[in-house]
Amino acid sequence: MSEDDPILTTREAADMLGVAVSTTQLWMESGALPAWKTPGGHRRVRLSAVRQLQARQDRGAAQAGSDGAAAAAVPLVPAARAFEALSTHPLLDTPPEEVFDRLVRLAAQVTDCPMALLTVLAGQRQWFKARVGLELRETPREWAFCNQALATGEAFMVGDAANDARFAANPLVTRAPHVRFYAGVPLEDAQGRRFGTLCVLDREPRRLRERELHALCALAAIASDELKRRG
Numbered sequence: 306m307s308e309d310d311p312i313l314t315t316r317e318a319a320d321m322l323g324v325a326v327s328t329t330q331l332w333m334e335s336g337a338l339p340a341w342k343t344p345g346g347h348r349r350v351r352l353s354a355v356r357q358l359q360a361r362q363d364r365g366a367a368q369a370g371s372d373g374a375a376a377a378a379v380p381l382v383p384a385a386r387a388f389e390a391l392s393t394h395p396l397l398d399t400p401p402e403e404v405f406d407r408l409v410r411l412a413a414q415v416t417d418c419p420m421a422l423l424t425v426l427a428g429q430r431q432w433f434k435a436r437v438g439l440e441l442r443e444t445p446r447e448w449a450f451c452n453q454a455l456a457t458g459e460a461f462m463v464g465d466a467a468n469d470a471r472f473a474a475n476p477l478v479t480r481a482p483h484v485r486f487y488a489g490v491p492l493e494d495a496q497g498r499r500f501g502t503l504c505v506l507d508r509e510p511r512r513l514r515e516r517e518l519h520a521l522c523a524l525a526a527i528a529s530d531e532l533k534r535r536g
Contacts, residue, residue, distance in 0.1 A: 315340075315348045318355050325429060326447060332358070346470025394500050396434055396532070397427050404531055405435035408503060408524050413437050415520040416513055418505035420482065423492070423528060424451050425501040434501070439482060448477050451502040454489040458499060460522060463487040465510035486511045488518065490525035495533045503528055 313321070318338065319329040332338040333348055338358050340350040405423050413421035420438035424431055431449040433442055446452070450472065454461035466472040466485050477484045489504030503525040505513075513521065 310351050310353045312349050313352055313355060315350070318350050321355050322359065330452070342470070346473075394425055394427055394494070394498075396494075396500070397425050397432055399434065401435065405528065406437075408528050409435045409437045412503055412505050412521055412524050415524070416488070416505045416517045418486070418488075418507045420484075420506040422504050422506070423501065424449070424489075424504060426451055426455065427500075439506075441482075444477065448475055450475075450477075450484075450487040451489050451504060454491050454502050454504070455499045458491055460488065460490045460518060462489075462513065462518075464512050467510075482506070483508050485509055488513050488521060490522050492525060492532070493529045495536045 315326055315329050315333070319326045322329060329338065330348065333340040333350065338350060339354045340348050342348055409421040409423055413419065418438075421436070422433050422439065423435040425434055426432075426446060426449055429446045431444045431446050431451065433439070436442075450461075450463060450466075453471075463469055463472060464486060466475065466478045466487060472478055472487075475484075484506050486507035486509065487504060489502035491499045492501050492503060493499055503521065505521065
């Protein structure tokens, strides 16, 4: 290892970048911050890669300033653009609505899963607009399986979280509700922002059949269309 370019942990990189660990993980997953995993499943990144990302951020902020735009609005990387806008998403902390409650019930039924959620990821929170089979109303953002779905922009599935290095230590896996299976489809609002997911969960390892996945995607499209209709 070069003393001039040491290897950093995800936490150390997050501290340098001034963002949450979950955001740093998403940048690593999306390729915006080149990284790798150790045999034990821990992400590592070179100091030089972190500094390169910082330089891109600084250039973007400077360009925004010259254009008269707010620096905070600069899209640093594709995933970050979707996430940074969410702290004031209009769906956050709104009352229950039958249209979304119905969609999560249908999602649970068509996939034969005991739990289904419509999630909103904002700041350091994962908040549930609608839910079935789960008493929790929200969790810390770091616990959200949905981070991965938003980063990829497409359906994301975890067959057995307890044997997946990314999620094995997640409190949602190690204690109640003891999630083993997850499948989530990103949702978009009228501004094209990926803000959350329609997802299903199970306490047993499994996979969705093709028709179940298609049904989940169709229900997610209905949720997105409802939000886009509202503008």
